[in-house]
Amino acid sequence: GQNIDQPTEMTATEGAIVQINCTYQTSGFNGLFWYQQHAGEAPTFLSYNVLDGLEEKGRFSSFLSRSKGYSYLLLKELQMKDSASYLCAVRDANTGNQFYFGTGTSLTVIP
Amino acid sequence: ETGVTQTPRHLVMGMTNKKSLKCEQHLGHNAMYWYKQSAKKPLELMFVYSLEERVENNSVPSRFSPECPNSSHLFLHLHTLQPEDSALYLCASSPRDRATGELFFGEGSRLTVL
Numbered sequence: 001g002q003n004i005d006q007p008t009e010m011t012a013t014e015g016a017i018v019q020i021n022c023t024y025q026t027s028g029f030n031g032l033f034w035y036q037q038h039a040g041e042a043p044t045f046l047s048y049n050v051l052d053g054l055e056e057k058g059r060f061s062s063f064l065s066r067s068k069g070y071s072y073l074l075l076k077e078l079q080m081k082d083s084a085s086y087l088c089a090v091r092d093a094n095t096g097n098q099f100y101f102g103t104g105t106s107l108t109v110i111p
Numbered sequence: 112e113t114g115v116t117q118t119p120r121h122l123v124m125g126m127t128n129k130k131s132l133k134c135e136q137h138l139g140h141n142a143m144y145w146y147k148q149s150a151k152k153p154l155e156l157m158f159v160y161s162l163e164e165r166v167e168n169n170s171v172p173s174r175f176s177p178e179c180p181n182s183s184h185l186f187l188h189l190h191t192l193q194p195e196d197s198a199l200y201l202c203a204s205s206p207r208d209r210a211t212g213e214l215f216f217g218e219g220s221r222l223t224v225l
Contacts, residue, residue, distance in 0.1 A: 004153065033213055042113050042201070042216040087154070089214075096166060097207070099214060101154040 002026045004102035006088050011108045012078055020073045020086050020105045028094030034062050034073045035087040037104065043087055047073070075107075083109045114138040117202050117217035125225050126192060132220045134185040134202030142207040143185040144214065145177060148199040160185060161207055192224045 049064035
């Protein structure tokens, strides 16, 4: 099966940098995805990694190490609106490209 | 606005009721999904439809019955549910023939079973 682990909660200060880690175990890795979900809203796609390395998109970056089964999402210059749940998901080619999600990390940004 | 619309946004039903959740996507995607989101648990995949054919049914109880009449519409028919079925039900779509193929989610239908 797939095991997607990420911290349940994190707190960070406005203007700071925060790193949200995700570890996974899967036999048919075919991409790692990060989603942001504000309370009462739809999860929205943030980033996608399929090769090792760092992908940067403005204030958000995502890193992947396939050999370690490890990813992180880096949020820079935190803003209050970044308070949300961040979901890590892995796509598995051995199960028809099904997505497997972690429980999500609830990030609270404080002034 | 993600291009995936779900109705109703909130639903309260008794255990003997029959109701349906509706999902509509205007993105031209060819795969649609139902997920269940419960507090403190990972998103659980319930059903997948690709090109209007069901390709996954992850041991979901028969009191949940999906229907996909065309590539833009997806329904989840609910019958004799249990209180533990109370959750947020998320619909998603994706372009399965594209390398990234990320999921686009609707805002969900919050279901409460009394």
